Every structure is written in structure tokens, then in C-alpha cells.
Amino acid sequence: KAGVTQTPRYLIKTRGQQVTLSCSPISGHRSVSWYQQTPGQGLQFLFEYFSETQRNKGNFPGRFSGRQFSNSRSEMNVSTLELGDSALYLCASSLLLGAGRAQETQYFGPGTRLLVL
């Protein structure tokens, strides 16, 4: 079974631009989470989508947004890019069959490395 895929793998943008990153979860997985990793802040949770609805959100400004499509694929968007948005953006998917289930393991993709100049 193919793993989580993310596109593009590398991206260079300039301040003020906006960017869209894409994530395809493992086949059959319905939950997609996004994380940002920087040297200073480590790995931080951005948001989670399940059944096309945002289920959970981390402490990031509104410039960071996401969505999920009916096929569970997800995109995240960052508007008005700042230098501090340079990071590795990671997507993770899990089965998440429904509330009350035991913990569902998350599997990560390779990430998209964004450089903002």
C-alpha cells in the first residue's frame, strides 16, 4: 500500500506570496493532519481534517488554512508569506473510523520544504 504523498517536495517563495501544499493520505485513511517543523519551534500541530471538516486546530494565525476533499486528499494554504514560515510542512494520515475508537496511528509523509525569501 502506498504511503502518504506530499507535493511539491520543495518550494521557494518570496514574502507576501501565498502557497498551496497538497497531501494524499494512505488509501482508506480518512483523517489528515498537518504539522509545521522549524529548528526553533520543533514539530507543531497545525490542524486536522476528517470527512472534509476541520476537527482540530493548533495555535497558528489565520493565514494558515486547509481543506479536505471528498476523496480525503487535503491541501493547506499559507497566505501573505513571512520569512518565519520557512519550514518543513508535514502531513499525516490515520484511519479514524469514528469517535470512541481506540487511538489510531498516524503515518507521516516525506514533507514539503518551503523556503521564503
Add this chain to the structure above:
Amino acid sequence: DAKTTQPTSMDCAEGRAANLPCNHSTISGNEYVYWYRQIHSQGPQYIIHGLKNNETNEMASLIITEDRKSSTLILPHATLRDTAVYYCIVRGKETSGSRLTFGEGTQLTVNP
């Protein structure tokens, strides 16, 4: 979610067992212990998880103390490719959704 404490770094000789400790003294009864690792600039890789019993899979073993306040991840025969940052994560119920809270982790260096 309970906070975890891990050593910043550890070294291990190739072919020997690597034992990575994790303290999670505030863990509650329904929280799981998860281990991930991240090789430089790659996405975190799931290793193993457990609730209270010891667990083993093809990658590693997880030993959880009886009081569940600490655990140890064991890589039985470490190789150079096991050099990575290892994260111990305690994960709560569905109230936290699928959010994983990563700490600083342990940098494991396997030496030839």
C-alpha cells in the same frame, strides 16, 4: 496530554541494543505511549505504541513499567541507519483528536 521527558542525546555501538528511556509520570489511565523517529529532514516514522503491556514488532520492543510512569524503547541490534531523533509521545483520548504533541526527542547516534 501528559508531558514526556527524554534524554537529549544517546550513543550506541552498531550491533548492540539501544535502550531509549522516556518518563511520563503524569500519564493517565487511558493514554497511550507512542514512539516515532525522524531521520534528518524526513517525515517522522511510526515505530510502536502501547497502553500498559509490553509490545514488540519487527522494528522494536516497548517496555512500559507497571505504574506506567516510564517506558523504554529497545532497538535490539542497532545499525547506522537507526541514527535519528526518537520521540516519545503520550497521546490522550479523542478529545485531543489526532493531534500529536512532539517534544525535543532523543538524538540517537549509532557509531560503527
